[in-house]
Amino acid sequence: MTHSAEQGKKRTLRQTLLIVLGMFGFVFALVPLYSVLCDVTGLNGKTRNQPERVVYTEPDLSRTITVEFLANVNESMPWDFHPAVTRMKVHPGQVRKTSFYARNLSSDTMVGQAVPSVAPGLAALHFRKTECFCFTEQRFAPGEWRDMPLVFMVDKDLPEDITTLTLAYTFFDKQILVD
Amino acid sequence: MLVSKTKRALTAIAGVALVLSATSAAADYALNLTPGVTPISHEAHTLHMLIMEVCAVIGLIVFGAMFISIIKHRKSRGVKPAQFHESTAVEIVWTIVPFLILVGMAIPATKALVAMEDTSDADLSIKVTGYQWRWGYDYVDDGVSFISTLATPKEEIYNQQPKGENYLLEVDHPLVVPVNKKVRLLITSNDVIHAWWVPKLGMKKDAIPGYINQMWFKIEKEGTYRGQCAELCGKDHGFMPIVVVAKNEADYQQWVADQKGVATADKEAAQRDWSKAELMARGEKVFTGTCAACHQASGEGIPGTFPALKGGAIATGPKADHLALVMHGKPGTAMASFAGQLSDTDLAAVVTYERNSWGNDTGDLVQPSEVKAAR
Amino acid sequence: MSTATTHDAHNEEHPSGLMRWVTTTNHKDIGTLYLLFALMMFIVGGAMAMIIRAELFEPGLQFVEPQFFNSMTTMHALVMIFGAVMPAFVGLANWLIPMMIGAPDMALPRMNNWSFWILPFAFAILLSTLFMEGGAPAGGWTMYPPLVLQTGNAFPFLIFSVHLMGISSIMGAINVIVTIVNMRAPGMTMMKMPLFVWTWLITAYLLIATMPVLAGAVTMLLTDRFFDTSFFNAAGGGDPVMFQHIFWFFGHPEVYILILPAFGIVSQIVPTFARKPLFGYSSMVYATASIAFLSFIVWAHHMFTVGMPLTGELFFMYATMLIAVPTGVKVFNWVSTMWRGAMTFETPMLFALGFVVMFTIGGFSGLMLAMAPVDFQYHDTYFVVAHFHYVLVTGAVFAIMGASYYWMPKWTGHMYDERLGKLHFWLSTISVNVLFFPQHFLGLAGMPRRIPDYSVQFAGFNEISSIGGFAFGLTQLLYVYIVFKTIKGGAKATDQVWEGAHGLEWTLPSPPPYHSFSTAPEVK
């Protein structure tokens, strides 16, 4: 085998290995990319997980949006969890307040994390929360119950064809502290 | 793992022809997609027929040319092979023409898709929750909510009884909806991914834990429509059917009222004390529907995976611990919390049943009032 | 193999017996190992399929429990895809690429040895999970979380074996690329390469681009389960649907990895037996390249029901429909190659013709599945099962069998038994259609896939399908017999073997010398 042929092989080998490593790295880069994509496009109907600042503007009284509230617990977690009201009529731009009731039915201290999801997914971008129990983990002593407030606004850029949107929270069991 | 029925297997395979003639009389040979009973399912059916016909025509031309060639251009007929091997004109034509056909297909498909995704202005919203392995339904406005479980008895599944007409497609509590109303389903899951699908309604949607998905349908005809979970969700994926009953408005309203009545009746029943016979009878029903999938009808469980209740430490130990376990589940295992899924009476009955079956003889009774107190 | 022709310039020491196979770095030995391994896995995966079809023969649970049934469907797919079809293609690449481009051997012989010997370990690990507590993986070959995280003790072994399979395929692919890019004989320009070499080159690039993606995805599963990460867990800010996106970003190119080399094989066989040059050589190359490119932007057609926004669904629908164009070009080219040729119908040609017809049927159902509004009905039913078995069994597997009949005389120096070969083809073709065609009807009638038991309305076609399945399974034992009979002996093959065969591999003796071209041939 001639010298240059050996070099050619080495070069190709390097190039292919680079592709392999690059693609392996790319998968992990996809994780933050996917989040960005979801934030921008509302791909998976997730709302932001931090309080948002909303600037007060005159509500758009010509439109009325129905907001439905749903509450779920994952893996039949022993919590009673439901919205104070199942449905609310709001105007875009209006800041509204409601609450969710949760109670720990078990005899252990439990920590739950509420995960919000909006349908249709595209509405998620326009559902802005200034206060929500989903921003932090919630810790409940055995038998403890709380009414947890939610303050939100549907912004005026909500696409015209959306007249109803549903906000669902699912509580996931993060930790059980057995005492 | 092979069930010791190898002999059966051999006879079955040997007697293929015999079995074929015996069972095909009863068997149904449904061939095609259903046109269904909703606007969406009609659209899907029309598109399906259209694309199938397009494929059939293309297939006829391509396979036709090929078979002519196979018959006429064979060496045994003494032909001399031509040597042409390209033609830019022909190649451009057979790139462009299929492309145009596809554009022609894409237009109606786009229209249909837009219509299917339009969930606005629904008359009724129902939350659907997938569980391993049953479905939960919550009527958002009426407060009606229930769990829907396979109703086919184990004996039919294990071939000890003849199979009924709706084998594996029957449930204890069907989803009831009004006809000619736009019904919106809000779909989620409690554990793994499931998919809610009734062919005649023309739509399938995944149920994903932590996420909410939506779909809609508007049923045009009263009747009963059956479907199944359509995303692999574990052991009993094949055993979590869906039944939808479409009623006219008056009957539907009556049904809603009845459901609320049932709920009040349940509440009242939970006030009184139940006899052992009553608890055992009801407990067996609940156990078969909810618990037997894992712990088995024999109470023996599946060694290594699901613990036995027969002679089990919990089922023969203190009553309060037993009740607490069933109500709250055992975190980190497949044992779910049933406090939210079962009523006070059902919980009382099933715990009583478990403590007094398969040779467990604690003699304990659990009353609905005790469950209420434990909540 | 060939003792008469070991006049090697290098004259290395060849250990004999078992050690020869363990330490070999020769492309023909390794090709043989790959092919025999693939045949073995084909039988193992086939046995699992027989269990599945036996259980589905009639309604009710007869032989296995649902959990074990799910393990069977999961393991069957993994074994067939990663154990049978992919290694068979790599085996063919090993045997044929050096002979076709006029090279003495593969470029990286030592790596070649490793890439093969990883495989038996990978599959020993995977198959050992059948005996573990909690059973073998049963969450489907697609390994969707959260379900796959419920796998018992087998879970880490599943992930590890997938990693090993990935490493093996990546090494095999790198070897193919380095060989093709650097070791072509003088005058063998890219656009003179046989199509099998071209399709494999493109496949190899698909492999190195997508196997790392699969490896990354399963690594995330592993850390989610054992190290408290939340890539796919909503509670920690993850998303189970993201796994599906990543998986199918690998998975759709993967299905083309399973078919492009088959395209190459058919493009070699058809011209030989039509005695006419391949029609549209360059458009074949371009079509293959565009299929490979498009395969990266259609993945979400496997996920139309997860609830994407409308624009996403539209994009993936259009892109998927577009793939039908280059695929159509290939089929038209094959038919035009036959047109006005002088055809004969030896076994390899029969398999190639069977491929063209039945792969196209699979392509048609693919086109139907691409239409999102109807896929809501087809998705996760037996219609999809029928689709991918038409493209994979009567597509990929038929091409591999055709290739084995076509080149076996070259490899072994013996002709196979033509009468038995034809019998094998006809029995396979009839039974495979009895097996899979009714599954279209079952899917359309509403039978979901991956279920151990079904309602009585589906009984008729399931029974027919199972009978076809048993017949197809038995027929493959005939194939095994034919292969071993040919290895042991048979009529002496000439160097050219087939009257219409062209290409460098047919200029070598049958069987060829240990090192294919010690001095590079001149290609005009």
Ligand code: HEM
């Ligand atoms: C014209 C070309 C093709 C088109 C348009 C096409 C389209 C599709 C679509 C839309 C699906 C998803 C169906 C669903 O789950 O609802 C699918 C599934 C599948 N296709 Fe194709 N396909 C084509 C060719 C192929 C080829 C060449 C192969 C492999 C050799 C293949 C293998 C598969 C497999 C394995 C699945 C199922 C994967 C799973 O869910 O387990 N397809 N195809």
Ligand SMILES: [Cu+2]
């Ligand atoms: Cu399910």
Ligand SMILES: [Cu+2]
């Ligand atoms: Cu695909």
